[in-house]
Amino acid sequence: MxxxxxxxxxxxxxxxxYLKSLDASSVTSISATCIADALGCGDVQVRxxxxxxxxxxxxxxxxxxxxxIADLEDFLGYNDATDAxxxxxxRLGMALLEYGGFADYGLRIRxxxxxxxxxxxxxxxxxxxxxxxxxxxxxxxxxxxxxxxEHAQSVCDTLVHNGITAIWNFAPTHLAVxxxxxxxHENMASSLALLSRHLRDESTTLE
Amino acid sequence: MxxxxxxxxxxxxxxxxYLKSLDASSVTSISATCIADALGCGDVQVRxxxxxxxxxxxxxxxxxxxxxIADLEDFLGYNDATDAxxxxxxRLGMALLEYGGFADYGLRIRxxxxxxxxxxxxxxxxxxxxxxxxxxxxxxxxxxxxxxxEHAQSVCDTLVHNGITAIWNFAPTHLAVxxxxxxxHENMASSLALLSRHLRDESTTLE
DNA sequence: TAGATTGTTAATCGATTAACAATC
DNA sequence: TAGATTGTTAATCGATTAACAATC
Numbered sequence: 001m002x003x004x005x006x007x008x009x010x011x012x013x014x015x016x017x018y019l020k021s022l023d024a025s026s027v028t029s030i031s032a033t034c035i036a037d038a039l040g041c042g043d044v045q046v047r048x049x050x051x052x053x054x055x056x057x058x059x060x061x062x063x064x065x066x067x068x069i070a071d072l073e074d075f076l077g078y079n080d081a082t083d084a085x086x087x088x089x090x091r092l093g094m095a096l097l098e099y100g101g102f103a104d105y106g107l108r109i110r111x112x113x114x115x116x117x118x119x120x121x122x123x124x125x126x127x128x129x130x131x132x133x134x135x136x137x138x139x140x141x142x143x144x145x146x147x148x149x150e151h152a153q154s155v156c157d158t159l160v161h162n163g164i165t166a167i168w169n170f171a172p173t174h175l176a177v178x179x180x181x182x183x184x185h186e187n188m189a190s191s192l193a194l195l196s197r198h199l200r201d202e203s204t205t206l207e
Numbered sequence: 208m209x210x211x212x213x214x215x216x217x218x219x220x221x222x223x224x225y226l227k228s229l230d231a232s233s234v235t236s237i238s239a240t241c242i243a244d245a246l247g248c249g250d251v252q253v254r255x256x257x258x259x260x261x262x263x264x265x266x267x268x269x270x271x272x273x274x275x276i277a278d279l280e281d282f283l284g285y286n287d288a289t290d291a292x293x294x295x296x297x298r299l300g301m302a303l304l305e306y307g308g309f310a311d312y313g314l315r316i317r318x319x320x321x322x323x324x325x326x327x328x329x330x331x332x333x334x335x336x337x338x339x340x341x342x343x344x345x346x347x348x349x350x351x352x353x354x355x356x357e358h359a360q361s362v363c364d365t366l367v368h369n370g371i372t373a374i375w376n377f378a379p380t381h382l383a384v385x386x387x388x389x390x391x392h393e394n395m396a397s398s399l400a401l402l403s404r405h406l407r408d409e410s411t412t413l414e
Numbered sequence: 415t416a417g418a419t420t421g422t423t424a425a426t427c428g429a430t431t432a433a434c435a436a437t438c
Numbered sequence: 439t440a441g442a443t444t445g446t447t448a449a450t451c452g453a454t455t456a457a458c459a460a461t462c
Binding site for chain 2: 012017021176202
């Protein structure tokens with residue numbers, strides 16, 4: 001279980017989301033082939049991915065829907081929520097705070113920090129100076145960075161210094177961190193690069 | 208040039224961003240080793256990636272900074288901006304609209320659509336009914352989806368039907384599209400899965 | 415039984431890394 | 439020249455896909 005590949009791990013939420021969209025009262029079991037068709041990927045891949053998280057499917061019928069959902073949720077840790085802090089309550093930060101859907105993914109953003117202190121939807125936005133004691137008091141290990149690029153590294157340093165070991169970075173900049181700290185970069189620029197190359201490839205193919 | 212790998216393409220914006228952060232008046236050339244150290248990746252990888260976009264570096268000195276930046280910007284299409292439409296002017300959609308930084312990446316979000324029509328920062332938010340003629344009039348091919356998951360597929364269908372061939376999807380759901388249309392899924396759930404596994408691995412290692 | 419499906423083992427594919435000659 | 443760096447070719451690594459036996 002420890003050696004699951006990054007690629008597989010990224011796909012598991014997709015499977016789970018699809019399975020949850022099914023009507024559990026009418027569908028009791030589902031095959032890998034079926035999931036693959038719906039999501040546009042290979043059936044063998046689905047089967048192999050699922051093998052890392054769930055016990056077993058039955059030949060001819062497939063996997064028991066509710067068991068499979070439970071196994072995936074369990075594996076992804078959606079049942080025991082983890083607390084996180086968010087730094088930078090601008091538009092994007094507020095969007096994430098208000099979104100609320102993260103609770104479904106086992107993430108709870110309890111505390112937000114900004115230089116501009118205010119209150120939003122029952123969440124106190126606190127000054128950065130309060131970050132150290134909050135992180136330590138609640139034993140928080142996940143930090144979300146939604147500040148402008150020029151402040152991202154210093155915010156990152158502060159987070160790491162206060163025990164954060166997993167960082168979700170929305171700032172368009174690379175962050176330097178010590179070993180053992182994971183930075184998950186939500187890289188808009190990379191996504192855009194893929195989109196615009198698709199357009200260019202398309203137009204050159206037509207020539 | 209046509210057969211550049213997805214992985215390489217995703218890294219190019221990182222290199223560019225780093226190069227731009229350097230002081231061009233004091234640094235005139237830079238080596239692959241230097242870039243690799245700064246971004247925490249391998250030097251051979253940097254060299255190979257750069258080889259796909261720029262003419263050549265000089266042994267011993269490295270690459271001419273300004274030429275390299277120009278080559279990267281050119282390759283990534285940052286110089287000729289592409290128009291895009293955005294559907295769903297909620298918190299997240301507004302955050303993207305207001306961000307403005309996309310212009311640096313060659314993307315211009317000119318038109319936004321929502322059921323709730325209003326005006327924001329000089330951008331008209333129009334009713335969805337106006338989408339067809341706007342897409343056709345301005346020959347737009349990139350669409351950004353920031354509506355709730357349950358409406359994403361129907362919005363997607365409308366976009367595809369009106370000539371959109373590249374979709375940036377922020378809704379937490381899988382989209383089915385015909386061949387030739389690219390969906391770039393900004394997959395928050397996948398990112399979260401990686402973060403939370405990092406935390407779990409960490410805690411189990413300590414046992 | 416026949417047929418659909420699982421799960422595993424082997425083969426392929428692609429990307430990263432290592433080794434090394436060429437060059438300033 | 440010596441040393442640092444580029445760029446290419448070969449080796450390694452990991453992930454995907456194909457083939458197939460096992461099973462309900």
